Amino acid sequence: MTDHTGAPAMRRALRLRISGRVQGVGFRWYARAVADELGVLGYVRNLPTGDVEILAEADAAALDRFVAAMRRGPRHAAVRDVRAQAVEPEGRFGCFRIEV
DSSP: OOOSSBBBBOEEEEEEEEEOOOSSSSSHHHHHHHHHHHHOOEEEEEEEOOOOEEEEEEEHHHHHHHHHHHHHHHTTTTEEEEEEEEOOOOOOSSSSSEEO
């Protein structure tokens, strides 16, 4: 992947914790669909607390669009909060997967 100058795009990574009505509403499948559309790699999983956790790796522009979509969530979700923490990209993901 390259940026607008033709140079390699810098990969960034974020760990997201999403709270609200985000389990049982198709949130993980929504996250995977958006990730696939934007070229985001990583995973999404439900947490025992009722929150959803996402580790997302992509270039800055794709991550910004991904986070904006997670703030909206799928139709039946009610996202209350999205906390994002910058982390080091691991570079180990070949896709975006749903973890059980």
